[in-house]
Amino acid sequence: MPTEHAFPDSAARIARAEAGAEKMSISMGPSHPSTHGVLRLQLELDGEVVTKADPVIGYLHRGDEKIAENMTYNQFVPYTDRLDYLAPLANNMAYAIAVEKLAKLEVPPRCQAIRAITAEMARISSHLLGLGAFGIDVGAWTVFMYTFTEREKLYKLFEELTGARFTTSYSRIGGVARDVPEGWLGRVDAFCVQFLPNLEEVLNLLTRNKIFMDRTAGIGVITKEDAIAYGLTGPNLRASGVALDLRKDKPYSGYEQYDFDVSVGTRGDSYDRYLVRAEEMRQSVRIIRQAIAMFPPGKWSAEDARKIVAPRKDKVLTSMEELIQNFMLVTEGPQMPPGEVYFEAENPKGALGFYVVSKGGGVPWRLKIRAPSFCNLSILPKLCVGVMVADIVAILGSLDFVMGECDR
């Protein structure tokens, strides 16, 4: 196992570069295959060595926070799909919980379990894509084919549950859009059973792959101190040796009932970030199977909160009270007290936070989205200095970011 980068002394290389020849300035991105979307890196190079890296973001800015200030709380749910669009179910949940905290609303255990199951499925789906794309970035094409086969199975399950494969819009303030279909949990369990051996097969292509290890081990090392100082979260923080997982440390949506381990790296390099994600998928399967085993009966939305949760459709068309309630909720939005809350959920990419400022009524005064990809990328100017251009590809792949979330 290689323990050191082939060129460990980046400071000396930068000094050499600065003393010597003229530098070249190039734009990597915004449409470069390794920048996973529309990230642009303005690089200053001396030969193959990067002497300065300035990330340019904002190409995918849609003004989500401005839009949120102009619509009711439930109308914003589809916009959360488009933050980290590789794990929309997890975003839906994080947003709904943030607003429910504002209303001091507890959702029933069945709803919590549904949300936890879907969030973990989203985590597997997101990590599978991250892994496949990371493989492509460093020259291992095959992995992508295998991970997408598994992802397709997950998407079939998402479609059955939510009606959409990609943009699920599944959460509502105070519940979920609909209950799980008949037999769906059994099919999720069957997926988990067949997924574990398939996952091992995929990981076997990378974990002890000489080329993959040479490309990633010792590359893009983030120290524990740096990771905390730059506000890194999620697998990128844990790979640096910080055992921080909000599902364990600040449990929400019933995560305290489930037994799972937090995977932690030791060296904080690109290879560790890969290993942490690989282990997280196994742990997600554990959580899903436990949640299915103890799946609670009962209501799947907080129906009693009549100023927040819409009534069932069959009642809307037959009862006057429910018709009025539905009309008020659609026109005025769920009624929230004035105040402010901040909630972070452990999403596949890191801690997705929502800071909601309410002045009362159905529309937020301010909704700040704390995007994990935004914070994770902010370390790039430091991380990319002194590495080779090809290493940047490995570093970006291992950071596993999504620009939809970064630019909002």
Next chain:
Amino acid sequence: MPPSPDAVAALKVGWAGVTDRASLDHPAVDVPAADLLGVLGSLKSLQGFDMLTDVAGVDWGVGARPRFTVVYHLFSTTTHAYLRVASSCPDDAAPQLPSAAALWPGADWHEREAFDMFGIRFAGHPDLRRIIMWDGYPYHPLRKDFPLAGIETPLPDAEITAEVKVGLIAAPMAGGPFVAAAGQMNMGDAEPRAKDESWNERRPKPGT
């Protein structure tokens, strides 16, 4: 060092200007702009709030006093406690606060975003440029007096503008955005619908 059981009480002992802030979840304090850096620094070094998770600008509306507030969310990786620190900009016309980038390098991008979106300047920031909008963009879009439909602005790249002979692209609103407004009005106005600030190819922009 881990945070004391009551970080807010400990903070008030050393800083007379710190006051409680209404909050529905985490402990929260209001800090005068002059004390902000000192308070954040002591929270970091003495109380164990080692991670700055979020910095959010808030515009309380045109005419509100103070108009701009910056809200910091701190987190301790050891005790897993959150703390909300809010500081209002003393000057509404030229909002400014001291920069926390020297305490947390992660504050760099957050403060650039608050500058970009609200026009709040951070004194002592190493590189205060726009981060999401392009350099040279003239507005601060999250201010409450900026319309949802946007304001037409020349495209950033003069060379491309000369080549394609298109200098302005109106926001393609196409009937949206559908805005629901709550408050004292009749139901017809409150219903989600495209408000007058939308326009498209067939419908001219209001006021032109």
